[in-house]
Amino acid sequence: MTATGGCPVSPRAAAFDPFGDAYQADPPASVRWARDEEPVFYSPEIGYWVVTRYADVKAVFRDNILFSPSIALEKITPVSDEATATLAKYDYAMNRTLVNEDEPAHMPRRRALMDPFTPERLAAHEPMVRGLAREYVDRFVDAGRVDLVDDMLWEVPLTVALHFLGVPEEDMATLREYSIAHTVNTWGRPSPEEQVAVAEAVGKFWRFAGTVVDKLRKDPSGPGWMPFSIRAQREMPDVITDSYLHSIMMAGIVAAHETTANAAANAIKLLLENRSVWEEICANPSLIPNAVEECLRHSGSVAAWRRLVTADTTIGGVPIPRGAKLLIVNSSANHDERHFDNPDEFDIRRENAAEHLTFGYGSHQCMGKNLARMELQVFLEELTSRLPHLELVPDQEFTYLPNTSFRGPDHLWVQWDPGANPERTDP
Ligand code: HEM
Structure with a gap:
């Protein structure tokens, strides 16, 4: 029932806890009641208004003036004094990047960095x-059992x-620890003790990012988005600031990495859970591009995003x-029957x-959406052609x-019979 009158919080809204x-277990299923009965509700647990329907989520995304992205990377769990002190030890000063930058600063920067x-x-x-995907599959193709994530x-x-x-x-294992820490730091609910350990890792990640920017500044002639941004800074120092470069160095790794790694694991899990669909794309790889979109819709790797309301309004x-x-639950929007039949x-067509x-x-x-799409397509092409019998x-x-x-x-543990590998039976 939608709450009316004095208290704006219905019992179900009061019980909502995104942690x-x-x-x-399943973000869109957990707010199905809201999509049906109370599509925009206040959650006292987190102090956020939660938006669950496709049309409303899209309308919020569309208006970045009324709905500012400035809180997109704000820590959702209040930080303990000890964790703040730990971050200060590393001179942590993560600032605006692109994703949480307001206008008029955002658009000129986005345009300058789009090439x-x-x-x-x-x-x-x-x-x-493709070379990387092949190299990694080579390593385990005869193993018969593997954790695809690890x-x-x-x-x-x-x-x-x-x-x-x-x-x-750089050292992959360390970076892995760093980027997980960043996710917990931003969107998680670490205990006070965990907060300090997380802050240590985030502080080190911040320092690491600064060292890399300094190194690249000495010779920014190479390929890649960071050298490109450093060169762009020379032309437009007011648009591409020092603080931006340091912040994007850290946030950029997370933006490009974890989102795509999670999307790939979600997609392969979903496809293998729907065996006949997996077999269809093995037989007909031209189905892969739309299968990727359907995986991103059905089990996307970003479940919810955030905005700050800048003027009284209605949603x-x-x-x-x-x-x-x-808290705009884009994964819920993706399961809204008012937009998707x-x-x-799971329908790859x-x-x-x-x-x-x-x-x-x-x-x-x-x-980075097209880079992510390309990666997901390549992973599926390589796995379906080399390990079609994966389960x-x-x-x-x-x-x-x-x-x-x-x-x-x-x-994501998978298994197969290496004796039946196509490259063994039909080299
Ligand atoms: C922004 C999701 C991969 C770079 C975003 C946003 C989301 C998102 C939800 C915020 C959009 C908004 O506020 O309207 C994803 C997902 C990915 C992925 C699900 C993988 C499946 C990547 C990759 C890169 C990247 C591979 C870079 C190489 C960015 C950047 C922004 C952004 C720079 C900020 C854009 C702006 O604010 O103007 N992404 N992302 N992302 N993403 Fe991704």
């Missing part, structure tokens, strides 16, 4: 992505991200005051699959890093 089991994302530039990365899907997107950014390849008819914070069904909101929408829409290890329990936004299984 609870229901949301963590490396054009289709021609991205096409040049395809051989690198043995491929985490490191390949990380390496692609570093190449795309133009960063020298879906609900009055929302200036200063309110919004039979939204819970769905005509409007690409209308999902997993990459956001409007002037902040993901700049999920039965009865495994999937766990997820508890947070509101970045979503993908921690592990």
Whole structure:
């Protein structure tokens, strides 16, 4: 029932907890009641208004003046004094990047930095992505059983991200620890003790990012988005500031890496759970591009995003005051039957699959969306052609890093008979 009168919070809204089991298990299913009955509600648990329907989520994304992205990377859990002191020790000063920058600063910066994302530039990365995917599959193709996350899907997107950014390849294990810490720091609910450990890792990540920018500044002639940004700074120092460069160096790795690694794990899990669909794309790889869109719609890797309301307004008819914070559940929008027929069904031929909101929408829409799409397509092409007999290890329990936004299984165990590998039977 929608709350009316004095108290704006219905019992179900009061019980909503994005760190609870229901949301963590399946974000769009956990707010189905809201899509149906109370599509915009206030959550006292987190102090946010929660937006769940497709039309409302899209309208919020579309208006980045009324709905400012400035809180997109704000820590959703209040930081303890000890964690703040730990971050200060590392001179942590993560600032605006692109994703949380307001106008008028955002658009000139986005335009100035768009060139490396054009289709021609991205096409040049395809051989690198395919080469990496092949190299990783080579390592385990005869093993018969592997955790795809640990043995491929985490490191390949990380390496692609570093190449795309133009960063020298660094210690993967350390970077992995760093970027998980950033996710927990931003969208998680660490305990006070965990907060200090997370702050240590985030502080080190921040320092590492600064060292890399300094190194690249000495010779920014190389390929990649960071050297490109450093060169652009010389032309437009007011648009591309020092603080921006340091912040994007850190946020850029997370933006390009974890989102794509999680999307790949979600996609392969979903396809293997729907065996006949997996077999269809093995037999007909031309289905892969739309299958990727449907995977991003059905089980996307960004479950929710945030905006700050800058003037009194209404969303879906609900009055929302200036200063309110919004949790816009784009994964819920992607399962809204008002926009997608039979939204819970996994249908790789769905005509409007690409209308999902997993990459956001409007002037902040993901700049890396086509790089991510290309990576996902290449991973599926390589795995379906080389390991069509892949299956999920039965009865495994999937766990997820508890947070509101970045979503993908921690592990994805798969198995197959190496004796039946196509390259062995038909080399
Ligand atoms: C912004 C999702 C991959 C770079 C965003 C936003 C989302 C998102 C939800 C915010 C959109 C908004 O506020 O409207 C994803 C997903 C990915 C992915 C689901 C993978 C499946 C990447 C990659 C890169 C990247 C590979 C870079 C190489 C960016 C940048 C922005 C952004 C720079 C900020 C754009 C702006 O504010 O103008 N992404 N992303 N993303 N993403 Fe991605």
